[in-house]
Structures are given as structure tokens and as C-alpha cells.
Amino acid sequence: MDWNKQLTLMVSRAAPLLNLSGDSFYRKKLVWKQRFVAKFGLSIQSAVDLWLIVAEPVLADKLTKVHFLWCLNFLKEYNTELSSSSTFKTSPTNWRDKIHFEDRFEGWNSMVPSCYVDGIDVLIQETRPFNKGLFSHKFKHAGLRYQVASAIGVSKFVHVSGGTNLLPKLRQGEKVGLPLLLSRSITETCH
Numbered sequence: 001m002d003w004n005k006q007l008t009l010m011v012s013r014a015a016p017l018l019n020l021s022g023d024s025f026y027r028k029k030l031v032w033k034q035r036f037v038a039k040f041g042l043s044i045q046s047a048v049d050l051w052l053i054v055a056e057p058v059l060a061d062k063l064t065k066v067h068f069l070w071c072l073n074f075l076k077e078y079n080t081e082l083s084s085s086s087t088f089k090t091s092p093t094n095w096r097d098k099i100h101f102e103d104r105f106e107g108w109n110s111m112v113p114s115c116y117v118d119g120i121d122v123l124i125q126e127t128r129p130f131n132k133g134l135f136s137h138k139f140k141h142a143g144l145r146y147q148v149a150s151a152i153g154v155s156k157f158v159h160v161s162g163g164t165n166l167l168p169k170l171r172q173g174e175k176v177g178l179p180l181l182l183s184r185s186i187t188e189t190c191h
Helices: 003-014 029-040 044-060 065-077 081-087 092-098 169-176
Strands: 115-123 141-151 157-164
Touching: 003 029, 003 044, 003 065, 029 044, 029 065, 044 065, 065 081, 065 092, 081 092, 115 157
Parallel strands: none
Antiparallel strands: 115 141, 141 157
């Protein structure tokens, strides 16, 4: 797939979701950058790169770039289906039909290691008085950290937790810990 063509298509799909016109992409780059990152959690260029990686299985499931953008927003905000469906002007039933978080354990047969965990920092409003546990060296601003675990072999998110103070990622894993993800014999914990 041609990257520039996919960028143009991503702009056209994202524009109505951001209340922008597709024609304004090159004239209002800063506005586009800020709104896209605020809504979807990454730059539009990174979204195109990610789309090129996942497009084949996504399209095979009869999903579109709009559904892909819904997923990015879900991973950024973790809204309820009622809230998300309202944001994207669709029904909760249609949202549920497209976003399948409950099937994350299907096909997960890796034993050890069973998943990988990453921390994702998000900006928050500064608190008064200053709380050094909320200071992000990455942003030079207040932030929270979320843990996301992805199953090895199926690349589905199997665990999301967070909104915790910005502990170093390894200390956060020890402190927050990951719960038992499955009671079956597939795996006991993320290693």
C-alpha cells in the first residue's frame, strides 16, 4: 500500500471525527496534530504506519479505517460503549459489534512468556499542591501511567490497568502487579 495515499485516506476518515475539514490538513498542521493526538493518542503519521501493519486482518474482518480510529480512541480513553458510541454518532450495538475487547483470550496459547507489558504515560492537569509522584519527566508536566499487557502470539490486549503515579515501569509492575488473567491452564500470570 502507498503510504501517501493511506495518509490522504486517513485524513478523510478522521476529519469528521475531529470536526475539521480534510482540506485543512496541510493549512492547519498544528491544529490537526493537537486534535488527532488528543482524540487518538498518537500522531496521524503513526496511525498510518500502524494501519499499514494491521490493515490486512482488519479489512478481512470487514472493518474500516473508521473502526480502526474507534479502536485507537478506545485504547486512549477506555470509555464505556455508550459514551464512545455517542462520541462517534453510532449505536451502542454497532459499537459493540465492531470493538471486541471480550475476545482477547481467543487463540492465546503461549505459555511462558505469555504476554508483554508496557507503560503508557498520559498528561493530566497539574495538581495543587504539587505532587512529585505525578511529575512526568517525559512530558515535564503532571501525568499518569497505564499498564497495557498484550498476549504474545495473538497481539490482543489482555489487561489494562492504571491511572497510577509515575513509578518507574519495572517498579510499577511490581507494585500494581498483574492479576491472574485466566483461571484455565493456558497461563497463570504474565511473565
